[in-house]
Amino acid sequence: MTPTDTQPELRDDLLLCYCTMLTIGQLRAACNAGRWPLDGKENTGKLCTACVGDLLYCLRRFGVDASL
Amino acid sequence: MSATFYERGYDHHVEIIHQRDAEARRRLESLEVTLYDAAGVLLATPKVDPAQEILNLGALVADTTNTSERVMVVLDARYDEAIFPYRPHHYAYLHRAGSSAPPLYYAINAVLGGVPDRVGATNINNFETYVFRQGPFAQRHSVLLGCLARFVPAQVQVFTYYGSRRIARDVTLAPKCHVEVPLAAEHEGERLARVEVKSLFRLLSYVVGRREDTGDLVLFDHLFTYVK
Numbered sequence: 255m256t257p258t259d260t261q262p263e264l265r266d267d268l269l270l271c272y273c274t275m276l277t278i279g280q281l282r283a284a285c286n287a288g289r290w291p292l293d294g295k296e297n298t299g300k301l302c303t304a305c306v307g308d309l310l311y312c313l314r315r316f317g318v319d320a321s322l
Numbered sequence: 323m324s325a326t327f328y329e330r331g332y333d334h335h336v337e338i339i340h341q342r343d344a345e346a347r348r349r350l351e352s353l354e355v356t357l358y359d360a361a362g363v364l365l366a367t368p369k370v371d372p373a374q375e376i377l378n379l380g381a382l383v384a385d386t387t388n389t390s391e392r393v394m395v396v397l398d399a400r401y402d403e404a405i406f407p408y409r410p411h412h413y414a415y416l417h418r419a420g421s422s423a424p425p426l427y428y429a430i431n432a433v434l435g436g437v438p439d440r441v442g443a444t445n446i447n448n449f450e451t452y453v454f455r456q457g458p459f460a461q462r463h464s465v466l467l468g469c470l471a472r473f474v475p476a477q478v479q480v481f482t483y484y485g486s487r488r489i490a491r492d493v494t495l496a497p498k499c500h501v502e503v504p505l506a507a508e509h510e511g512e513r514l515a516r517v518e519v520k521s522l523f524r525l526l527s528y529v530v531g532r533r534e535d536t537g538d539l540v541l542f543d544h545l546f547t548y549v550k
Contacts, residue, residue: 262473272323272435299523303448304323304434306523307474 264315270308273301278312285316323434324411325396325526326379327466327500332539334379335415336397336430338372349373350410354398355382359389362469362498372399379414394468394500394526397430416542423538431544433470433526450545451518452529461531461540463507465517467493468500468526478521480505485512500526519545 266279313320531541
């Protein structure tokens with residue numbers, strides 16, 4: 255079993271941030287295009303804060319060196 | 323997304339609809355309910371009519387699971403986004419069946435979402451505190467914590483204050499796991515004065531008081547954030 259096998263699936267349709275309405279698919283596309291943070295999504299993770307851990311995890315999975 | 327905890331033997335009713343005006347009664351467009359045990363195992367995703375006013379958690383848990391343990395109940399509710407663009411939250415009634423303890427009415431903890439971006443409220447809300455009454459009362463206190471993250475565990479610190487002494491406790495919660503962290507009533511002769519919960523991101527959290535003799539809940543409340 256490779257480490258990838260143990261990683262949770264990141265479904266594109268999953269709503270990551272319920273405050274800015276950012277989906278994982280949007281985040282993935284932005285990271286792939288080198289355009290994170292997207293216009294209008296800069297507050298992702300900063301409002302209710304409940305998705306911060308998941309946001310940082312996803313950013314790292316998508317190759318972005320992320321920290322708070 | 324809001325969440326609470328259900329324990330067997332309690333009348334626990336959630337008020338679903340709370341937005342009304344003289345013109346109309348506005349119902350939820352959708353309500354998704356998920357139930358998790360303490361290990362984060364998904365127990366059930368019961369179908370719930372979003373038009374109903376009161377959700378009976380006791381019946382819901384009994385009808386859809388066979389557990390007798392504490393259950394984390396997650397409520398993902400939506401209005402028509404053209405009317406009410408952010409996530410509604412709920413209030414609940416809680417009382418142990420047959421108990422002489424007074425019933426409790428509380429605001430269900432808003433965890434994920436509920437802070438619309440247009441408000442621009444970026445104050446820290448993942449450091450929380452609760453100050454206890456100093457009069458003697460026969461209760462056992464604790465904090466109930468739940469992790470609604472999808473992918474990462476929560477590293478949590480629970481601090482309790484007794485006079486000038488602070489006691490720290492580390493807790494790790496995997497996604498969808500929950501735990502009750504007991505708080506000692508006294509330490510070196512000083513009474514429990516305050517509790518703090520700190521984590522990287524917002525958790526589901528309630529401060530709880532139980533009767534010493536029966537264990538009946540007599541306090542079930544959210545903590546308060548430091549910065550408003």
